[in-house]
Amino acid sequence: MNPKLQVEQEESVYWLQLKDGDRSALRFFYDSYVDELFGFGMKLSSSENQVKDAIQEVFLDLWKYHSRVSSAVNVRVYLYKCLANQIFKTGKESKKSRIVHQDYVEESTLLVESVESTLINLQVEAHLKVRLSEAVDDLPKRQKAVIDCLFFQDFSYEETAQILNINLRSTYTLAWKALSNLKRHLSKSSSLLVLWCLFF
Amino acid sequence: MSKADYSVEDFILDPDFRSWILQNDRQTGAYWEDFLGKHPEKISDIKQARHLLIHLSKKKTGLPSTAKEEIWTAISEQLDRQTQSSSAAKVVSLDSWSAIQQYNQENARKKQAAWRWKVAAVFFLLAGLGYFLGKTLMPEAEKPAVAVVPEIEVFQAPPGVKSTITLEDGSIVFLNSGSKISYTKGFTDTLRLLTLEGEAYFEVAHDSIRPFIVQTGAISTRALGTEFNVSSFPGERVSVSLVKGEVLVRNEQAALEQRLLPGEGIAASSEDKELAKSQFNSEEVLSWMNKTLIFDKSPFPIASRKLEAWFGVELIFQNSVPKDLHVSGKFIDESLENILKGLSYSSRFSYSIEGKKVYIQFNL
Numbered sequence: 227m228n229p230k231l232q233v234e235q236e237e238s239v240y241w242l243q244l245k246d247g248d249r250s251a252l253r254f255f256y257d258s259y260v261d262e263l264f265g266f267g268m269k270l271s272s273s274e275n276q277v278k279d280a281i282q283e284v285f286l287d288l289w290k291y292h293s294r295v296s297s298a299v300n301v302r303v304y305l306y307k308c309l310a311n312q313i314f315k316t317g318k319e320s321k322k323s324r325i326v327h328q329d330y331v332e333e334s335t336l337l338v339e340s341v342e343s344t345l346i347n348l349q350v351e352a353h354l355k356v357r358l359s360e361a362v363d364d365l366p367k368r369q370k371a372v373i374d375c376l377f378f379q380d381f382s383y384e385e386t387a388q389i390l391n392i393n394l395r396s397t398y399t400l401a402w403k404a405l406s407n408l409k410r411h412l413s414k415s416s417s418l419l420v421l422w423c424l425f426f
Numbered sequence: 427m428s429k430a431d432y433s434v435e436d437f438i439l440d441p442d443f444r445s446w447i448l449q450n451d452r453q454t455g456a457y458w459e460d461f462l463g464k465h466p467e468k469i470s471d472i473k474q475a476r477h478l479l480i481h482l483s484k485k486k487t488g489l490p491s492t493a494k495e496e497i498w499t500a501i502s503e504q505l506d507r508q509t510q511s512s513s514a515a516k517v518v519s520l521d522s523w524s525a526i527q528q529y530n531q532e533n534a535r536k537k538q539a540a541w542r543w544k545v546a547a548v549f550f551l552l553a554g555l556g557y558f559l560g561k562t563l564m565p566e567a568e569k570p571a572v573a574v575v576p577e578i579e580v581f582q583a584p585p586g587v588k589s590t591i592t593l594e595d596g597s598i599v600f601l602n603s604g605s606k607i608s609y610t611k612g613f614t615d616t617l618r619l620l621t622l623e624g625e626a627y628f629e630v631a632h633d634s635i636r637p638f639i640v641q642t643g644a645i646s647t648r649a650l651g652t653e654f655n656v657s658s659f660p661g662e663r664v665s666v667s668l669v670k671g672e673v674l675v676r677n678e679q680a681a682l683e684q685r686l687l688p689g690e691g692i693a694a695s696s697e698d699k700e701l702a703k704s705q706f707n708s709e710e711v712l713s714w715m716n717k718t719l720i721f722d723k724s725p726f727p728i729a730s731r732k733l734e735a736w737f738g739v740e741l742i743f744q745n746s747v748p749k750d751l752h753v754s755g756k757f758i759d760e761s762l763e764n765i766l767k768g769l770s771y772s773s774r775f776s777y778s779i780e781g782k783k784v785y786i787q788f789n790l
Contacts (some may be wrong), residue, residue: 249505256498264489278497285501290508290595294615315634354481362482376439377482398439405435405478412478 237301244292252289255301263309266379269370270313280312287312303381307389310371314391354412361411369404376401430465437475447476508596577611583624586738588714593618596631597638602657602714604735624735625657627715630671644696648674654686655711659731667691667706677701717759726751726773737762739779744787 237258244251260281267277284305288295295304362373368390375386387397429440437443446454462469489497583589583601591599594612601607605624613619618638630638632651640647642658645666652671658664666675668686675684675692684692684701691706713720719736721729726748730741739762753773757765766777766784775788 253498256501260494260497261489278493282497282500282504286504289501289505293612296615358478358481382441401439402435405438408482409434409474409478412474412481 238297241295241299241301242297244288245295245297247292249289252285252292255288255305256285259302259305262379263305266306266371266374267309267313269374270310270367276313276316280309280316283312284308300385303385303389306375306379306381307391310389311391357411358408361408365404365407369400369407372397372400373404429461430468432468432471434471434475434478437472438479443475444479447479578608579611580606580608582606584738585735593631595633595636598629598631600627600629600715602626602735603738622656622658624659625655625714627653627655627712629653644677644679645694646676646678648676657711659735662728663693663695665691665693665706665711667708667711669708669712675701713756719755719757719760719765721753721755723752723754726753729753729769733762733765739782739784741784741786744785745790746788748788 237255240251240254244255263281263284264277267280268274271277271280287308288305362370365373371390372386375381375389376383381389383394383397387394390397392400429436432440442454443458445451446458458472462472581589581591581599581601583603583605585604588603589601591601591607593599593609595618597618599607602625605622605626607620607622607626609618609620613636616636618633618636619641620639621641623642626640628638628640628649630649630651630653634650638649638651640649640656642656642664645658645664647654647656647666649671652673653669654671654673655667655669656664666673666686668688668690670688673686675686675694676682677694677696677698679696680699682698682701684703686692686703689705689708690703691711692701692703694701707722710720710722714736719732721732724732733739734741751773753769755765755768755772757768760768762784763779766779769775770777773788775786777787778785
């Protein structure tokens with residue numbers, strides 16, 4: 227069976243259990259999503275504590291309204307949306323919590339995952355990859371969030387708009403601006419590379 | 427926008443373009459190859475788009491497992507606390523008198539219920555017999571469709587009893603004597619709507635998705651997360667007093683709206699042409715919650731209505747109430763006897779208390 231479909235089926239079973247007030251179902255969703263929610267949250271906020279608190283609120287709310295959640299819902303989109311709402315709601319983070327802790331695991335994933343990926347990977351210049359990931363980090367929060375949803379979480383434009391609570395048009399505009407920023411970075415670093423080659 | 431006008435950004439944002447570059451999708455591939463042939467001027471843009479797309483990587487941030495457990499523990503603790511508080515009794519009496527009254531009434535209800543059971547059992551037997559006979563004598567009739575009726579929850583504080591109610595959403599309602607609230611069980615997805623007859627103080631639990639609305643006839647009070655008092659007794663103006671937060675008072679009939687800030691109040695009736703705000707005296711408005719009865723130049727009929735609800739008694743006037751008779755006074759946790767004694771001097775009446783009935787005769 228298609229693994230994605232299997233996950234969806236498993237989730238819908240747990241979702242119904244959650245609706246019936248089964249707390250182990252809540253734990254299931256917590257375990258399945260806490261990691262990616264944290265990663266997504268860190269795109270929207272620079273405070274680790276704010277993200278942790280927001281995640282806590284998301285699951286508490288999920289429990290609070292468990293009997294009223296619609297049974298036909300994309301759980302992933304729903305949770306992302308709740309988290310984004312929660313973080314935008316708390317908004318102003320305290321300056322004190324701005325220190326970024328480095329105790330969480332970081333690894334880079336490339337977009338490419340097809341059979342051809344090995345071939346393409348050969349052409350990927352490592353320094354460019356680093357540059358671009360830095361550039362993504364430097365993007366304004368909302369642009370970062372849109373890029374994350376569209377390119378790394380495989381959400382559609384509609385889903386992204388829903389999650390960030392903005393309209394389709396703004397979603398597209400934000401993504402466009404973000405890419406335009408990245409493009410500038412890319413050409414800058416390419417020209418630097420050319421200069422570097424000329425010198426040595 | 428036609429693809430011929432695409433910029434680098436537009437290419438990357440096109441899902442078809444992405445699936446061509448990233449998944450090497452054959453179908454889209456044929457399309458884009460054709461496109462390249464037709465628009466050679468776009469080749470450099472496409473090259474750049476592809477370059478950006480395949481270099482885009484992201485830092486994956488995971489949580490250490492200790493942090494994961496920490497958050498979950500915090501969540502479970504909160505949940506345990508919530509289930510404890512929600513399983514507490516629905517009606518909490520404010521004082522001993524209320525408690526006695528409440529149990530007194532519950533007892534009466536139980537007696538009544540026992541009697542009802544007996545009646546029900548007899549009916550059941552009769553119905554069973556009837557069904558049996560019907561089944562054997564008549565062809566099967568079509569079953570009527572069962573409509574889903576939303577369950578309505580009603581809380582009533584009988585005269586002489588004040589209660590505290592914790593709603594499912596965590597909001598707390600202090601219900602004054604002789605008042606009643608009703609709402610759809612569990613509320614709905616979009617609204618927390620309840621109807622009030624009488625007087626209550628609301629501590630609304632915050633919920634940005636479902637506004638909290640108190641309906642009193644044509645006047646409604648809409649809140650997001652606040653504390654306010656609403657009083658709406660038959661024949662009196664609806665009075666809303668805001669203690670904390672912000673509420674919106676509406677007169678649906680006249681399509682009027684007024685936003686209240688803390689310390690502001692409105693006394694409205696459905697026939698009003700405008701909703702006028704005023705500052706309210708919080709000591710007087712909220713006195714009922716502190717077992718304090720305040721009359722501030724109150725017309726005698728209103729004062730006697732208050733006494734009736736407060737003590738669960740009936741005032742019977744043996745001669746007519748003097749017109750324009752106003753009473754003043756502040757009674758903190760006083761007995762009916764003492765209050766009547768106090769009022770009888772200034773208003774010049776004599777009284778006698780006989781059980782639940784109070785006879786009042788004005789001295790002429």
